[in-house]
Amino acid sequence: MNLWDIGANLANKAFRSDVAGVVARARAAGVEQIVVTGTSIPGSEAALAVARDHGLLSTAGVHPHSASSWGPHADAAIRDLAKRPEVVAIGECGLDFDRDFSPRDAQARAFEAQLAIACELGLPVFLHERAAHDAFAAILARYRPKLTRAVVHCFTGDGHALARYLELDCHIGITGWICDERRGTHLRELVKTIPRERLMLETDAPYILPRDLPRSARPPGGRNEPMTLPHVLRTVAACRGEDAADLARSTTETARAFFVR
Numbered sequence: 001m002n003l004w005d006i007g008a009n010l011a012n013k014a015f016r017s018d019v020a021g022v023v024a025r026a027r028a029a030g031v032e033q034i035v036v037t038g039t040s041i042p043g044s045e046a047a048l049a050v051a052r053d054h055g056l057l058s059t060a061g062v063h064p065h066s067a068s069s070w071g072p073h074a075d076a077a078i079r080d081l082a083k084r085p086e087v088v089a090i091g092e093c094g095l096d097f098d099r100d101f102s103p104r105d106a107q108a109r110a111f112e113a114q115l116a117i118a119c120e121l122g123l124p125v126f127l128h129e130r131a132a133h134d135a136f137a138a139i140l141a142r143y144r145p146k147l148t149r150a151v152v153h154c155f156t157g158d159g160h161a162l163a164r165y166l167e168l169d170c171h172i173g174i175t176g177w178i179c180d181e182r183r184g185t186h187l188r189e190l191v192k193t194i195p196r197e198r199l200m201l202e203t204d205a206p207y208i209l210p211r212d213l214p215r216s217a218r219p220p221g222g223r224n225e226p227m228t229l230p231h232v233l234r235t236v237a238a239c240r241g242e243d244a245a246d247l248a249r250s251t252t253e254t255a256r257a258f259f260v261r
């Protein structure tokens with residue numbers, strides 16, 4: 001299928017012992033490229049190392065959970081990482097008011113600083129928003145005219161949030177959350193309204209293992225892996241009433257255009 005997984009946390013400790021196996025299983029399943037997510041300075045450096053070792057791509061950023069660590073050192077480190085050819089976006093950055101692991105004012109400062117870096121360097125942004133739509137959209141709107149491209153990764157919000165992100169000319173990343181009969185059923189209708197040229201797919205591995213994935217198709221160890229992306233694709237295609245192979249081509253073309261420098 002030649003799919004792109006636009007967000008997988010392959011630098012996560014869950015993959016420490018077998019990244020090569022994870023990548024091999026993904027490629028055997030038809031996932032041709034994976035964007036390894038950076039969520040802190042050490043995490044972004046580790047994501048770059050994984051990308052270099054396995055022919056993948058990565059992002060460089062500080063997640064809102066780690067926003068308290070933002071300062072001149074983090075700013076300089078992100079700028080240095082962004083010089084590497086494997087680093088194709090700034091992020092994961094944004095706001096998370098669901099857990100508030102960092103104070104909200106610190107989250108806002110780190111978010112704005114990373115948006116400013118992306119504007120200056122002409123790189124797209126890989127965005128995180130949870131329970132913070134209004135504040136997040138207000139900040140993003142101020143920077144959006146100068147940003148090249150923006151994707152709201154792992155979208156799980158409501159119709160109002162989706163409409164606002166599309167108004168801001170954002171791409172939307174859909175994960176296996178859509179396969180969750182407890183929390184993701186609303187996405188089955190909303191995904192129909194995402195313009196094809198704005199839709200991309202991701203696993204957010206090792207998180208969000210699709211709940212309806214047959215046991216025989218599950219990755220080892222009970223975690224999620226990029227090898228499950230074809231299952232997410234088939235679910236999204238069914239919800240949209242589209243052919244899965246055709247949607248695979250479309251989402252891959254969109255991801256290449258978004259991330260490739």
